[in-house]
Amino acid sequence: MLPEEILKDHIAKTVSLTDDQYSYVFSHFKLKSFKKGQTIIAAGDKVDSEYFVLSGCLKSFYLNDDLKMFILQFAMPTWWASDFNALYSNSRATINLDCITDAEVFCLSNEDREKLCKELHPMEYFFRWRTNKGYVASQKRLLSLMNDNVRSRYEDLMKLYPELYNMVPKNLIAAYLGVSRETLSRLYQHGK
Template identity: 75%
Template sequence: MNAKEILRQHIAKTISISDDQFDYFFSHFKLQSFKKGQAIISKGDTVDREYFVIEGCLKTFYINSDLKMFILQFAMPTWWASDYEALYTGIKSNVGVDCITDAEVLCLHTEDREKLCQEIHAIEHFFRWRTNKGYVASQKRLLSLMNNDARHRYEELLALYPQLYNLVPKNLIAAYLGVSRETLSRLYNS
């Protein structure tokens, strides 16, 4: 399936638009390929795009002053990624987005997204729905971090996204769960 068909199926789960509207919508995206390990957004960047994953896996991460990495999100096919605080507020990026694997993404410039939302009500509905869904997922993750032990968070991640364990190095899964690599090994082997 090509990038256009993948995006079409993705938005069709939420909204209905005509073929002409979709073609116009799709014309605002730019297909880009990135290599494993390549940065898409680095700390301090100006962020004016978001990325829809067609193929591969991205990570959104933060590195603190002690050089400890925290994974905010993994983005697999049909997921979106960016530094949303920087994208929506205009501040410089505080988080990075890079490629865990080779990746192919569709990039949408924020000005184009805003224009599309003004011109096609269904597109505005789609982006609002997607933002709401992302907020709910972030809230659930935060509550899980506050209320559950490492084993429960590990089992929860495995149940929700079993494909991550074959795709993502264990040290990155540990950083996502907020545990050491050694703790993850104990959980993984028990």
């Protein structure tokens, strides 16, 4: 599938646009390729764009003062990633975004998103619902983290990203769940 077709399918799940409107929307996205391990956003960077994943897998993560890694999000094809806090508040990144595998993304600047939302009411609707879904997912994860039920956290993750287990090193899955590599192995054995 062409990059534009992937994006079109994704947008069409939420809103209908004419072919001319799609062409206009696409003209604001920039295609970028990254290699496995490459950094897209580093803590401290100015953040002015968000990324729609076309192929591969990204991770957004926070490193604390002891350099312990906390994974905020895995971003697979048709997911969006950025440091949204920095992006929306025009501040410096506090989280990092890099590539778990080689990846191809569509890059959309803050300015162009706002321009599209202003010019095309359906795109404002699209982005509102994209964030509504992200907000709800984030609240669910918050609750499962507070409730501290590692097994249900693991099951939620596998439901959310069924392909993940084969794509991502186990230590990263453990860093997402906030458990040790050993605890994860036990869960995986029992879950089979």
